Amino acid sequence: MSNPNAEEYTFYLVGKPEDFSERLGRVVRLGEVELAVFKTTDGKIYALENQSPGPRGGTIAEGIISGDVLFDPICDWKIGLADGLVHAPDTGQVRVYPVQVLEDEVRIGLPKREGGTLHD
Known part of the structure; x- marks a missing residue:
């Protein structure tokens, strides 16, 4: 997600950049939301809803x-990490969440309009 308005999100600490392996997914739970977090070989970190858009469902965290x-x-299927869009000829989309990497912290944003608070 590019340049999200930080005022629309509550950001939660999920770890340090080195906590995430390159090219492999890691499941992160923020309250009731389950995310698949990926780190590219160039160090970018992306967070997507851990739900396949495919007809068989399932999770995406095990993807490469x-x-x-x-x-x-x-x-x-091929899914864009930045926008969650499924590449043609297939169609669909996975919800993406904004990620902030500030100093040595990785934070993921949940929309405030959906509560923006964690429930344990």
């Missing part, structure tokens, strides 16, 4: 990334 594309482990 190449560049800024995620290969869905269930359907073998």
Whole structure:
């Protein structure tokens, strides 16, 4: 997600950049939201809803990334990490969440309009 308005999100600390392995997904739970977090070989970190848009459903955290594309482990669809869009000829979209890497902290934003608070 490019340049999200920080005022629309509450950002939560999820770790340090080195906590995330390159090209592999990691599941992060923020309250009731389950995310798949990926780190590219150039150090960019992306957060997507951990739900495959494919007809068989499933999760995407087990997928592998190449560049800024995620290969869905269930359907073998290609999904853009930045926008969550499924590449043609398939269609669909995965929800993406803004990520901030400030100093040595990785934070992920949840929309305030959806509560923006964590419930344990």
